[in-house]
Amino acid sequence: MYDGIVQELIDELGRLPGIGPKSAQRIAFHILQTETFDVTHLAEVLMTVKEKVRFCDVCGNVTEQELCNICRDPRRSAATICVVEEAKDVVAIERTREFKGLYQVLGGAISPIDGIGPDDLRIRQLMQRLADGTVTEVIIATDPNLEGEATATYLSRMLMHLDLRVTRLASGLPVGGDLEYADEVTLGRAFEGRRLVEN
């Protein structure tokens, strides 16, 4: 334990995701000891971020305005919506440059353990966007884990009765890597989910 405010800083940093007690201590002492470290700038950025950044009124992505830059972009097709859990998933998919439609950011996945049910996600907003018939395809891109799959199942049941194409991203081996480096669980699942080669 350190004196008062130093320990408070360590505790506060330690509350951040992915930062354990050791790292929190290292960051705290970096801030304390490094002369060139601009604390004021960091503090300002943190304040501004909380003040200015909000969620897009349409899709739930992070933005500084009412609509995010994707929803504002007239070149994006309004016929396709890709449903993701978090704003960081939007960034990941945008990096691929493959997708030209719009997003719906749910804000998480269904997980009773974490107290998250369907009503806590932006599912109602999604249903509203689908009401006028502009959207013809919904791509479900929730995480390929238990909660992501459960959310995908829930969504596909909600969408089943609408006149829509509903697709789910394929999951499997990381492409570009070597087969030999895939871990045995991923590789084993890929074997289970193998498909007939069509030609």
Place this chain on the structure above:
Amino acid sequence: MIVTHLSLTDFRNYTTAEVPLVAGANLFVGSNGQGKTNLVESLAYLSTLGSHRVSVDHAMIRQGAEAAIIRARLENGERQILAEVQINRSSANRAQINRSVIKTRDLPRYFSSVLFAPEDLTLIRGEPSGRRRFLDELLVLRSPRLSGVIADYDRVVRQRNTLLKSARASGVKGNQLGTLDIWDDRLVDLGSQLIEARSALITELQPEVTAAYTAVAGEDHHATLASQLSIFSGSESDDAGGAALRRDIITAREAAVAFRESLVRLRRSELDRAITLVGPHRDDLVLELNGLPARGYASHGESWSFALALKLASANILRRESNMGDPVLMLDDVFAELDESRRLRLAAAVADFEQVLITAAVLDDVPAALTGNTVHIAHGTIVGSTP
């Protein structure tokens, strides 16, 4: 596969230890509490990333030290491997193979061992959870993909139980029941895969267990294994008591049908009790001798023979399928529990494994055939060896 050298730093009561080992039998002797079990525990950790004695890793770090290091030189035919793991008190553990860092969870694929310990008696006498763990650990060794299925299944049960609890608390809203169906799908899908895998393993173990029991006990007491599955039981009691025994392979398809039926039948009780009442987390592996359940009927020596037979059977299966030689067998305090003729027969049953490590407090308890390389242990130090 054999271990040619074991080095420990700050592991349990060892500050440092350097233990050269040979192919065939190696015996660690010393009085109670000197550090014999600690030696085999360290090697078991290297091959399973777990301990049969504790569930928390830091118990294995020497009192007052920050990190324990287990390093073993392994030999598989011509191939030499240096495997190392560092168990850290306040950060993630680190593993190395031939001095390059690897993912810690990949370590078990380089070294396989089977540990026989006094705690194995709970396989026969203890709760069903110990027998489920025995099956699941063997399943994962043979088919690593199943570790994902098992972890996901356990998580579905937790998610579902939480949902049942909140449904009970709020008086069951239609909406919440909507998501219960979704968890039911995952529960049935993952659970049925696990039921099929376990039942297939049980049918494979059966002939091995029969042979191993006879080899150890000297007589055939009809040691048999059977699945007791909660999805086939009419009752909602804890665990699968009362369900008919099955000795055949239950396909995932058959399991899924029965699973769904019991969920429908038990929905009311599940909502009342707010727990998931059926599924592989409530199943049991029933062990019988001469048609009677071993739990509650078998003598101490018979129970021991059965426990040894289960371990020996799993070692034989792993050995048959392995492409890295035999698993290293470790017999911790096993001989003290057996009569003279069972000692001799156990020694014969393990004699053709590439390497066997034995611990004993009393040298005379161990058959002479296994005392070739005897290492003396006192107060966490290797005090000498008599090859």
